[in-house]
Amino acid sequence: MRLYIYCLADTLIHLENSGNGVGGKGVESVELEEFVVVISRVEEEIVAATRETILAHDRVVRAAMKDTTPLPFRFGTAVTQESLASYLNARRKSLVERFAEIRDCVEMSVKIIRPTDSQLDPSHAAMSTLDSAKPGTAFLVAKRRALLGEESLTEQAGEIAGQLSARMKGVVKREQVTLQPTQKLVIAAAFLVRRSDELEYKRELAAFRQERPELHFLTSGPWPPYSFANIDLEFKSHFGVS
Amino acid sequence: MSSPFDQVLIGSDVQLTDESELSLLETLDHVLNRGLVIAGEITIAVADVDLIFVGLNVLISSVETANEVLRERERRGIAAVSPAKQAADQ
Amino acid sequence: MKLPPENPLSAEPDIETSHTEEFVEQLRCVTDTLPSRINVDPQSVEQGLAKLVLTLIEFIRRLLEKQAVRRMEGGDLSPEQLEDLGLALMKLEAKLQELKTQFGLEDEDLNINLGPVGRLI
Numbered sequence: 001m002r003l004y005i006y007c008l009a010d011t012l013i014h015l016e017n018s019g020n021g022v023g024g025k026g027v028e029s030v031e032l033e034e035f036v037v038v039i040s041r042v043e044e045e046i047v048a049a050t051r052e053t054i055l056a057h058d059r060v061v062r063a064a065m066k067d068t069t070p071l072p073f074r075f076g077t078a079v080t081q082e083s084l085a086s087y088l089n090a091r092r093k094s095l096v097e098r099f100a101e102i103r104d105c106v107e108m109s110v111k112i113i114r115p116t117d118s119q120l121d122p123s124h125a126a127m128s129t130l131d132s133a134k135p136g137t138a139f140l141v142a143k144r145r146a147l148l149g150e151e152s153l154t155e156q157a158g159e160i161a162g163q164l165s166a167r168m169k170g171v172v173k174r175e176q177v178t179l180q181p182t183q184k185l186v187i188a189a190a191f192l193v194r195r196s197d198e199l200e201y202k203r204e205l206a207a208f209r210q211e212r213p214e215l216h217f218l219t220s221g222p223w224p225p226y227s228f229a230n231i232d233l234e235f236k237s238h239f240g241v242s
Numbered sequence: 243m244s245s246p247f248d249q250v251l252i253g254s255d256v257q258l259t260d261e262s263e264l265s266l267l268e269t270l271d272h273v274l275n276r277g278l279v280i281a282g283e284i285t286i287a288v289a290d291v292d293l294i295f296v297g298l299n300v301l302i303s304s305v306e307t308a309n310e311v312l313r314e315r316e317r318r319g320i321a322a323v324s325p326a327k328q329a330a331d332q
Numbered sequence: 333m334k335l336p337p338e339n340p341l342s343a344e345p346d347i348e349t350s351h352t353e354e355f356v357e358q359l360r361c362v363t364d365t366l367p368s369r370i371n372v373d374p375q376s377v378e379q380g381l382a383k384l385v386l387t388l389i390e391f392i393r394r395l396l397e398k399q400a401v402r403r404m405e406g407g408d409l410s411p412e413q414l415e416d417l418g419l420a421l422m423k424l425e426a427k428l429q430e431l432k433t434q435f436g437l438e439d440e441d442l443n444i445n446l447g448p449v450g451r452l453i
Contacts (some may be wrong), residue, residue, distance in 0.1 A: 008278065016276035049274070051266055054326075058269050058341055066340040087280050106341070109268070113354055127404070131411060136418025143421075144401040185358035217348035220268050222341055226276040260352045266345055267359035 002042050002078040006060040007070035007224065008088075009036040010099045014067060022056045032081070033088040033094070038064050047076050069102045071095065071229045081148060094197075098229065105173055105192050106222035108201060112160065112187040113216040150182060152154045157181035160215065164189060167208045171201040176227050189228035198222065382435040386428065387435055387442040 002023055012038055013029040023041040038060060047053060057075045064070045068202040079087075087093070132138045157179045164187065166177060174192040193201045209217050349355055400417050403409050409417065432438070 003449070005278075005280075011447050050272075054266065054270055054273060060345060062341045072273075072277045074275040074279050077278075077280055079280055083280060107272075109272070111355065111358075113351065113358060115354070129407075130404070130414070134411075134415045134418075136415040136420075136422060137411070138402065138418070139422045140400055140404050140414065140418040143397050146400060147401055183358070184354075190276075195385070214355060216349070216351040218264075218268075218347070218355045220347040223272055223345060226272045226339070229278045230276060234258050260348075260356060264349070264352050264356050264359070265345060265347055267344060267356060271359060272345075 002045065003030075003037070003039040003044045003082055004047060004078045005073045005084065006038040006057060007039075007064050007072045008095065009038065009064060009068050010071040010096070011068045013038060013064050013070070017177065021060055022053045027060050033085050033092070035088050036118060037084065038070065038087075042078055045078055045218065047078055049075065053081075058224075059173055065106075065224055065238060069097055069099075069105055071102065072224045072226045074226075074227075079180045080165075088110035099142060101174070102192065102225045102228055104195050105225060105228075106195055107227055108172075108191045108193050108205075109219065110164065110187070110189045110191070110205065111185060111218040112164075112189075113184050114156070114160070114186045115184065115214075115216055115220075129203060154179075154181040157186045160212075161187050162188070164208060168201070168204055171197045171204050191210065192225060194227045195223075197220075334401065349356055359399070382431075386431055386437065388436070390428060390442050393428060396419055402440075 005019070006024070006027070012031075014028055015029055015038070019041040023040075023042070025042060027038060027040055029036050029038050061070065061072045127141055128139050129235065130141060132141050140171075154183060158181075160175050161179055165177065168175065169192060171193040175189060176191075177187065177189045180186055191201070193218050193221070205219060209215075400421060403417070404414060432442070
């Protein structure tokens, strides 16, 4: 018997419609280690990702948002009560910090597609002093061209992301922006927004969209704060990556 | 290797409209890529970070197992050299 | 006592875009790079290790290429040195491609998602 975990809360939660969890299972809120966990009791260790289970997971976390801002769990966590208890105990301090940060906030998402291809500046292309008839040299010349193209794309993506961040700075509490300069979907941004700021956030975002008609936007939200839940950002400092 | 997205569609009998599909994909992006994780538990595979952690634990035992297998083969006189190495040695 | 939030979330996410198909296409790509499950049978653990090792080598290989291009731009290499360097890197690229094929890995498989840190490559 395992517990499938939807989310964690630091206050009591009242769940109304308790029969619509993953696999149609009942959803309960249980007090554990001074926290409240929202769970379904399941037999399986591994939960398949189907349309129904994915949507059920999000639906339950959303329902929990009615009473408080919970820390959402990633889809698919089915563990024993002992594991969960020991996890909560071990991470107590980090979890409490997380709750403080996300209190009364929601997550808003912005994804941006840059549809046009950038033009490579022709003056970059030439390295005419080199003998490109030779295979090794030709290889390097081609690589250079590709790298310059990539650098240019990265610069552009960075510029858009920078402008978005600057624009939204006043209305968001925290942001998490991912760049994929060589893809069409260049920017995926998650913003932690106070509920009270939601309207202003939407206004600023709408204004930004207007100013950048060449970009294609997808905005979604409000979401439970999935992107701001993870306390294992210690991974980042272990590897010294900034 | 099938992607989880295939799995997701297969589970559903209904042909999704573009809007439904988008909604599902956006939801997937939120619940599968983020949220709290209890490291060390084998759950549905998602971010490759888990694969590395879990993989490392399991790796230790499979290296031991691999060594056992090699020792056993040597003992029985069966060559345990890869074809590539054999070619390079010649 | 904590006060409840003012606006409960709707049961489904609110999503807005003028380019549904485009985003569907792009988000599918993102989902495709996720592994479908963690298997602990030996074969896929081997593949998992291969993936990790090859990704690191690939990462280093790209760094080497970048360095080589910079040296080339700097003009302090003789034509012979440049040619040798280029050939060596060409072979390295080809070798890595061969290894990928041997382990049944695609280019996308080697781009490990480090979570909040982003992708390795």
